[in-house]
Amino acid sequence: MSSFSTGQWPVPRTAYVHVPFCRHRCGYCNFSVVAGRDDLFDRYLAAVSRELESLKRPTLDTLFIGGGTPTHFDVERLQQFLLLMRQRFTFAVDYEWSIEANPEDITHEKVALLAEFGVNRISLGIQSFDEDKLRILERGHAPQDAMDAVQTAAELISNVSIDLIFAVPDETIEQWLRDLEVARQLPVNHLSTYALTVEKGTSFWSRRARGELSGVGECCEVEMYQMARNILQNSGFQHYEISSFAQSGSRCQHNLAYWKGNCWYAAGPGAARFVDGRREVNHRSTTSYLRRVESGQSPTAELAEINPEQFARERAAFGIRMIEGIDIEAIEKETGFALGSVCRNAIVQSVEDGLLVQPTPSRIKLSERGILFADTVASRFLGP
Ligand code: SF4
Incomplete structure (x- = not known):
């Protein structure tokens, strides 16, 4: 947890x-x-x-x-x-x-x-x-x-x-x-x-x-x-x-x-990691990656700090890919962020469009039709 x-x-x-x-x-x-x-x-x-x-x-x-x-x-x-x-x-x-x-x-x-x-x-x-x-x-x-x-x-x-x-x-x-x-x-x-x-x-x-x-x-x-x-x-x-x-x-x-939004280490050219609330991506070119590591420089090419709201939104956007869906209350407890309020419009609109179903008040998952439009639902969770 x-x-x-x-x-x-x-x-x-x-x-x-x-x-x-x-x-x-x-x-x-x-x-x-x-x-x-x-x-x-x-x-x-x-x-x-x-x-x-x-x-x-x-x-x-x-x-x-x-x-x-x-x-x-x-x-x-x-x-x-x-x-x-x-x-x-x-x-x-x-x-x-x-x-x-x-x-x-x-x-x-x-x-x-x-x-x-x-x-x-x-x-x-x-x-x-x-x-x-x-x-x-x-x-x-x-x-x-x-x-x-x-x-x-x-x-x-x-x-x-x-x-x-x-x-x-x-x-x-x-x-x-x-x-x-x-x-x-x-x-x-x-x-x-x-x-x-x-x-x-x-x-x-x-x-x-x-x-x-x-x-x-x-x-x-x-x-x-x-x-x-x-x-x-x-x-x-x-x-x-x-x-x-x-x-x-x-x-x-x-x-x-x-x-499920867990953190992970990564190494090698172009590898992306998520550690301590930061998303980092290494240089994509193998030769640039090698030159940087060999000369004692960081191989990281891109870095983004993830704030609480972004993290909660990403948890929903990635998690909704799973056929069993996501548990809104569990994500709220885990992130300390009110996902149900922040993503309310995305959830309501997607349910209305027939892309999401809500089998229990806390659980949402893709409908049969939503499985074909998972990217649309995910981008709604990520917000404007
Ligand atoms: S070049 Fe071909 S084999 Fe190599 S990673 Fe790309 S798709 Fe896979």
């Missing part, structure tokens, strides 16, 4: 470490990534070690290693990285340690290494099992690699999560159904699925502007999303957050910590 209302922020029990390396940059990718710069591995390991040193080995409930592609490290560097995490953090008894991975890197040797160091959740960037979709997305693996990667990971890691993208240019309903069907038959505990978004600055953005890529249309996108919800829920997955589905006991504890 946060003692935030007394100005004392809780000590984080969650951490995110960003590994920026990838084999190549996919056309839709807008993350902090460097491709073809494996020569920076050693400088990165030294810099992250230095950045994390100041934390004094905090105890974590969850650690998430994201990217980029953390498993792009060669075996020797991967071992050094995992050892570093063990040296820089203490793990609570029931910890969750997740790592993102791409199918082309999944070998028995690497998975065994992850398991040996205590990684117990792997998040595979599958995106699709369909050859045409993978080609359009510029992914580096074939459908069979993706299926093999899930099987290999599941042999040693207890919680296997996969990401799937839908509404890819030219994708048909039949292709998406096949993706879901293959996923259903694999040993997958958790699945996150997103409609493709085309962000400014990506090569997909310029290609779309030139008319080389077209979307599937809003109706088709909604149909695909609803299809995923139906098929996955009928296959034993619980839909627990807008984009997330989990078998019983396999919800992502790390993401739940974000949605």
